[in-house]
Amino acid sequence: MAKLPETARAALMFEYNEDLRVAEVGVPQPDPGALVVKVDITSVCGSDVHTWHGAVKPRVPIKPPLVLGHETVGTVVAIGVGADTDSTGNPIRIGDRVIWENAACRRCEACTVLHQPTLCFNRQVGMLHDATVYPYTAGGFAEYSYVWPNAGRVRVPDKLPSEYAAAGSCALRTVVNAFERVGRIDTTSRVVIQGAGPLGLFATALASRFNPRQLVVVGAPASRLEVAKQWGATDAISVEDYKSADDRVAVVEEITGGGADVLFEMSGARGAFAEGVRMAGIAGRYMVVGTLGGPAQEVEAMRVATRQLTIMGTMSAEIGSYQRALEFLAGGMETFDWNALFSDRRYSLAEATEALTSLETMQEIKPLVVPSV
Template sequence: MTANFDIPATSRAAVITEFGADLEVRELPIPDLEPGALLVRIEAATVCGSDVHVWDGSLHAGGVRPIVPPVVPGHEMTGVVVSMAGDDIGYTGGGRVAMGDRIVFTQGRCGTCYHCAVAGQPNLCSHRRNYGDNCDNHPYLVGGFAEYCYVYPSSRKIKVPDDVAPEWASAGSCALRTVIAAYERLGRIEPWQTVVIQGPGPLGLFATALAKRSGAARIIVIGAPAARLELAREWGATDLISVDDAPDAETRVSTVRELTGGNGAEIVQEWSGAGSAFAEGLDMVRRGGRFLVGGQVGPHHVTIQPAKIMKNHLDIIGSMSADDSHYWKAMQFLSQAKQEFDFDRLMTTRYGLHDVTAALRGMQNLSEIKPVIDPRLLAS
């Protein structure tokens, strides 16, 4: 059964036509729905750092994911259900999807490959259907920077709490759920431990909030620019190291060592994506400590001394994306922690579809923390 709101025949979408070029706003067909699929009207989308890597071609060039323009970018979005192919579509966490519900949703997954069905790691699905993908063929609207988005039947659906703003939920559907999943892999943070966070972008800021919630004694955040570091302080950082004031790795490492009595931190988390951050972070970890790597998606290579890992008895923990439970947990965190953390401070400029290129450039040059794409905003 298919139920419909009043839906147009086409949807405006911002489209990458070639890597690094200005995006075009195009009219794309509203697709027919496969059984179990949904159509949502986008309330808000937010720009992720990996959207910049889709746009500039580095994800494709680095072999992380094949990207073939034209592409509708965007994989962080909140939408209102306006059409559904089926009347028994369930939510992660319980309940049934209904018309008019506000939702976020996971990447599509096959459910039968080794990682989905055996290892319990659907985030590593061999046949994942991504958002922010080619729009030449059905279902066309498979990115968040559009008026409407197609929700794959194999995507898990998560209801957004009424008290969670759409742009918060959008950011929560990628940055926050990624951090929550990583924290589960990291394990317990003791109240006497020091946590170092490399990178005060959206991932690092959410990681700061979770470190505070976890009760860490000391939280050291490293990066720039100053506005991001100040927000990190508001969200729980006890110490800040600006890369503008400490431009070389040796100074940053020695500062961390000084703050920790010469020992280094029990936990270091890499969220910056910077090419030098992995090798640098290794030198900040206390012997016997843990190093969580969640921000390295680029094609760069680094040189390290493997003996440091062995002789210092380090746990190196890689964390990629998340599963549907972490999307649900992200929505609950946003609802429960909104009095403690001003999530509006994470959101910066609002852009219409005609200005997505400016939003991507702002994310690229760090003048924006988390730009919001509002498809209702029209060019003046």
């Protein structure tokens, strides 16, 4: 094992809403059960933007400076005692690429009684970790990062480019978990997906595998809806063309003949959940994924009862969904052009603020930060 440097560069968020600044932070040692990785690439997620703007602060006690970024692929450079296999039992060696989850405590009610570790209030989340406190570089906007001892981790298949695996480590694994929880989708299903961002597009690709009778995507801009069509959407509804919720609900009801059997809220847009309830058909199932903040929404509660709707939510995913996400990406490389998610640009650590802004302003679907640039 090569000797690790004492410090490394990271793009630090010192204050909310201010530009990230490159600074030196400590590099941890491989504690028992932990890994230290050299960051290959980190794709930017909406959660990074929300954290940057302080939206997480009221719900989670965090203290800057922070190393943002959590959709990360890293090359293993140090292996702690007992960390020589991944969560599927495959060996981990120096030079392997891995993705990993947030570390649940494994000893609270959510973890041990409810078997819902994604709801653990004691989770160790790298991008929310104070960078002045060991292990320092636990986020993705850094040259090195730390895989917590309790964090599940899986090796990235050799054939899979790192940018694909990075996007799979959050956006797609969340979609995989949502599909597993929502229940059966088949050739008779009328599916509606709200949102044409990374979550919505991955959901479109995954839903298309079930060959539903209708697969309707509601979102914008037109370029993203075109990707949705290429990935299996039978219909695309532009929120730029149908500007009111009433108009969008009407066209969904017309296309589906009365409403969706299965609906996914993947946009997080203001009012999206309330609108989705109106798009659901009788006995519809509604999976809420994208709405993680924003103001309260006024919902037609009577419709939930009179249509006997089932409303579900999901938060993040366990390591099994990460593994299945990688399998779906690798298996779909000949069917889906995953490169449609990315531009040709690669952002350096010094340009990390530009990457956040590019995602926020919808200039790119998945900006990529590469520390070696």
